[in-house]
Amino acid sequence: MFCAMRTRVLVRRNEIKCFREKSRLSYLHNVGSEPLRPLTFGKLLEDTVSKHGDKYAVISRHQNKKLSYSDVLTQSDKLAAGLISMGLKPGDRVGLWAQNIAEWYISFLACTRAGFQSVAVNPAYQPKELEYCINKVGVKSIICGEKYRDQTCYGILEQVCQELPKCEPGKLNSKKLPTLKSVVTTSGESLRGTYNFEEVLGLADPASISSIKKNQDTIKIDDPINIQLTSGTTGNPKAAAVSHFSLVNNGFYIGRRNELDRKHHRICVQVPLFHAFGTAITISAGINYGATLVLPCEGYSPNKSLDAIKDENCSIIHGTPTMYVDLVRVQKERKEKIAAEIAVSGGAPCSPSLFKDMLTVLGVNKVKSVFGLSETTAVVFQSQSEDDEYKSTSTVGYLQEHLEAKIIDANNQIVPVGTPGELCIRGYCNMLGYYKDEAKTKETIEASGWLRTGDQFVLEETGYGRIVGRLKEMIIRGGENVFPKEIEDFLNTHPHILETHVIGLPHERLGEEICACIRVQEGCVVTLADLNVFCKGNISHFKIPSVLITVETFPKTLSGKIQKFKLKELALNNNNKAG
Structure with missing residues (x-):
């Protein structure tokens, strides 16, 4: 009997050894140590207010505005109620077309509370680009900023929609933009055919605000929350729709890897809020842990970013590699006394030499990479808290919790560890699909649930990943x-x-x-x-x-x-x- 048991143990050991040899393929499943959070974004905000209501949620330096989490919830519900009184209904698409201002942040959260789908619109869009994006997803209302650089948002919208100055607010009937019915502007002026942001807040009354609070149970975790219009580096943008569930949880794990759970952080936000870096890595992660977002300016200025880091005692910086190149240059010139602890880089590959400059010139203790794409809500690979210099500077980190990754060749076969191939991701973070584009969705997400990223990638023995480049750029x-x-x-x-x-x-x-x-x-x-x-x-x-x-x-x-x-x-x- 003992011999039989010993034989079975040896056979089992040989099976395990054989499995390990076979598993030297580029496949990884990070099971995660705790369950995913079954929350809508609106309920996440309520939870954060109960814990961190008196802390600042956002500091907009150029607007001289500081809003606590309690303030943010109050204003979001008022705006949500005001928008519903204008005729919007749950499921409607609301365009957010502005730079980094407090109103963008409030509008985004108002959409989550009302059950709208926010559509992140690039403030740099010109008339034809704006027309394409509004019609692509059927935007019903658009909340726009005052201006971008030397042009006004109202002026651009007027070029596309000549009926705007002649209509009553909320009763737009445009030939070129048939779904668009109302325009809300943050401008201090009264612009023909539009509602003013403050005016919409004023439309709310206690009963309508109470209905927003009561209706949180009607919004489902798998409902679409946000549509990301992909950057359009090679053509017209696609519209990736993500759910409440994916945005809440992606932000939760991003925030934990970026150490937001260890103390209260102030984050210098150099990135645009409308991008996935802004919505998931910055806003969602920040709300999950009650962090404060500091907006240095409407757009991007390395000097104003450095001012914000110094004056607001920012402990974390968010930026793209290009932004860090500029910030390093400015700090070399100014030599300010700053106390930032962590620099988070994403949006594009970052060179090891730049990472080292961020450590030495900016004086941060850690440089962290985040890697992903709009179609995966935001992040799939990310630095861990105790990564050494090589992992921090030469990889994009380790696979995030509750996700699977595999690297495949041109024949859809998983390649050996260390071999370049296309990165594929399966898990909670994958988009619901491209809005009303079933063909493109099927091209990107296989029936088995794997999302093809189009990124040429290497999975190392350690489970850390390296970007080689885009498949199309090879x-x-x-x-x-x-x-x-x-x-x-x-x-x-x-x-x-x-x-x-x-x-x-x-x-x-x-x-x-x-x-x-x-x-x-x-x-x-x-x-x-x-x-x-x-x-x-x-x-x-x-x-x-x-x-x-x-x-x-x-x-x-x-x-x-x-x-x-x-x-x-x-x-x-x-x-x-x-x-």
Whole structure:
């Protein structure tokens, strides 16, 4: 009997060993140590107010506004009640078209409390872009800011909707925008055909506000809460709809990895609120833990960000790599005494050299990566609290709780650990789908639940991930697969280069050749010959750029993503090639 038991144990051990050998494939399931939270966003806000009601939720420096969590709940319910009195109903899409202002934050939360779907609209949109996005998802009401840069939001809307100045507020009937019925503006002026933000707050009465509170049980956790219009770096945006459940929980785990559970933090918000970085990584995570969001300015200014970090004692900074490049430069010039502890970077790959500058120049204790996409609510891989320098600077972190990840080849087979392939994600965070676009949804989310990200990715033995690049951005030079990020990371170590982005250009013999687009330090010049000397002996010959473009600024979306198609257009009009 003992021998039989011993035999079974040995067989079991051999089975486990065999399974471990087989499991050296690029597949990972992070089960999580606690259950997901079955909350709507409106109930999450109520829970936070009960714990942190007297703490500031948002400090908008440029508006000189400070709102506690109790204030935020009160104003959100008033706005929700006011919007319903204008004729909006649960399920309606409400466009939020403004820069980083307190009204955006309140409007977003009002939509969650009323059961509307907020639609995050880029304030940089021009008339045709705005028209496309409103019609794409059938926006019924739009809440817009006063201006963006040198143009007014009302002026842009008027170009698309000529009926606006002639209609009564709430009774818009537009040929080009058939679903849009009302416009709410944060402008201090009375604009024809629109409601004023304060006016809508005034439409609420005790009974309508009470109905908002009572109706929280009618909103379901799987209802859509937010539609993210993808950045449109290569064409018209798609509309990714995410649920209350995914946004609440993504924010919960993001916040915990970013150590919001350890103390009360003030977060310097450099990123736009309308982007997934703003809605999930910043707003949702902040509300989950009662953190304070500090808005330095309406748009983005490294000097104003540094002012906010110093004056408001911000302990955490949120930004894209481009923002950190600028912030590091400004801090080198100003040498301010700041006490930020953590820098969170996302929205685009970040080079190890920049990460080290963030540690040394900004003086933070930790640099954390967040990686994901709008279609996964926001984050799927993220730094952990005790990561070493390599994990912090060379990976995008470890898979988030309750998610599965696999890396596949062109034949949909899982590749061995350490081998590049396409990253696929399965779990609670995946979008409900692209709004009214079943075909695109099926292309992205398989029947088995796996979402194809389109990202070229490597899963390491440790379970940490590395971005290689976008599948569409991979360069094939003379039969060699070249991933732009590897070259970008190396060129960013050049003492005179601030930022690099690499693209492929058509080549008659090789198929594609490598073009480096660089931004250099003020007063410095880097030539193609300089670059060749710097690269020789450090990276393979076929990875050395044969085209060099120097730019003062990179074309990018407001959310910080580089528009490489525009760089390619620029490069094709230049002939700065090696002889």
